[in-house]
Structures are given as structure tokens and as C-alpha cells.
Ligand SMILES: [Zn+2]
């Protein structure tokens with residue numbers, strides 16, 4: 387069963403869109419395969435503000451955000467992670483508002499060179515946040531929740547009292563999350579999903595697409611979806627498939643050609659995960675986990 391994806395999303399581009407008391411969304415006009423209709427930036431607060439996910443470096447988006455700010459003091463610019471659709475507007479907004487940029491540690495250039503992903507190498511937070519760090523805006527506590535997997539420096543941000551989580555690219559209602567090795571890591575991603583299940587958030591506001599009203603149920607579906615995919619991949623390996631390309635051609639039927647590379651990266655993430663568990667040897671040869679009976683043969 388696929389997760390309950392929801393693509394109903396009619397937010398206007400580059401205009402303030404109220405979500406709840408003191409939460410306004412501004413949708414950037416950067417639609418792509420992996421951004422859905424674009425990046426959701428959020429303004430949190432009423433008399434003073436934090437901006438969560440400044441978004442891409444588009445003049446129209448920065449203008450729209452500054453109009454939504456409407457002269458109120460901005461105390462923090464919070465970045466979920468340094469992909470190009472999330473962080474590049476941070477420095478410009480910081481200059482315009484005087485607010486510090488905050489986020490997890492930037493990605494080292496040598497590490498970023500290992501990937502073809504769109505990494506924002508200019509991302510340089512004024513304050514580095516780690517898991518459970520918090521700031522208070524307009525009397526509301528916003529807490530950073532480190533959720534690596536999609537990207538090593540991914541943070542979700544929790545509005546503690548209201549039990550609302552800005553879930554970034556970690557959990558999105560319209561689609562699964564791209565896990566692209568080597569910076570993407572499936573084991574870390576699954577651990578991050580399990581960690582979210584220990585929280586009591588009632589609403590997720592992702593950086594792409596619509597809100598998620600029943601987040602625990604949906605997160606469990608996402609975990610189950612990855613486990614099902616793993617079983618499909620193991621079945622392919624047992625039939626003799628060895629490469630991500632071979633596996634994708636077997637299990638992703640009817641895939642749009644431009645998404646084939648992403649599917650292969652996702653399969654590679656699964657292969658890395660199986661390797662880390664000691665289940666995959668050189669040449670992607672699958673070694674099943676010994677069964678209990680094989681480990682402890684019945685004495686006759
Ligand atoms: Zn991302």
C-alpha cells in the first residue's frame with residue numbers, strides 16, 4: 387500500500403497565506419520535479435517574527451517575504467537544510483532585516499563535491515543549531531529537531547506549545563523524500579522518522595506541498611513503504627539483479643524517464659543500507675540473515 391499522498395494544494399504564489407494564528411506561508415515560484423509547486427517559506431509570530439526556510443534566491447520571493455513581514459522585527463531566519471531550494475535567500479533576507487541566519491552545520495565543500503545534488507555552498511549560519519536547541523519568538527518556543535537522512539544538516543522546527551512541526555523535506559504529504567547517497571542516508575532517514583514518532587506533534591507543515599493533519603499515521607506509512615521497497619529489492623537481488631539500473635527496470639514500472647536517475651539513487655540508498663547491515667557483499671551479492679534455526683541447530 388502506498389502512503390496516503392495528498393496533492394491538493396492551492397496556495398497562491400508569492401503572497402501571504404495564513405495557516406494558523408501567527409503562522410503565514412509564502413509559496414516561492416520555483417516549481418520542479420522535486421519541489422512540487424515550490425518552496426513553502428513560513429513566517430512565525432505576530433509582533434516579532436522568525437522566518438522558517440527563506441527559500442530560493444528569487445527577487446519575487448524576497449519581495450513577497452518582505453511585504454509579509456510588513457515592517458515587523460525579524461529575530462531569526464531558520465533554515466531546515468542547505469539544498470538550493472531552501473537556504474539561498476537567507477543571506478539577502480538577513481541583510482534586509484538584520485536577523486541572524488540559523489541552521490545546522492554547513493556541508494563541507496569536499497563532501498559536497500561527492501554529490502550531484504544542488505547544495506548551497508554559500509550557506510553560512512550566524513548561529514549553528516544542534517538537536518533540541520531552541521529560540522523564543524513572540525513568547526513561542528521554537529525547537530530544532532535534527533533529522534538527518536534526506537540531507538546531513540536537516541533540521542525540523544517544532545512549535546512546542548502548539549505541537550506543530552515544520553517538517554522540511556523530511557516528511558512531505560505530496561511525495562516520498564529523495565534519499566540520494568552519499569549525502570542522503572536511508573538508515574539515518576528511517577531513524578529520523580522513528581524519532582519523530584516519539585514526539586507528540588499534531589500537525590506537520592512541510593517545505594513543499596500541503597499540511598499533514600495525521601502525522602504519526604502518515605510517518606508509519608512512510609516507514610512501511612521503505613520496508614516494502616526493501617523487500618522488493620531483496621527479491622530482485624535474489625533473482626540475480628546486481629545494479630540499481632537493473633533493479634529500477636524491474637520494480638519501477640511506468641516510470642517517467644526523467645525520474646529514472648532519482649529512482650536509481652533511491653535504490654542505491656537501499657543497497658547501502660543492506661551493505662551496512664552486512665546483508666550485501668561485494669558485487670551486490672545478497673547474503674540472507676542466518677535464521678534462528680540455522681544459528682541454533684536442533685540437537686538430535
Ligand atoms: Zn532537500
Ligand SMILES: [Zn+2]
Pocket residue numbers: 420421469471472555593594
Ligand atoms: Zn526541498
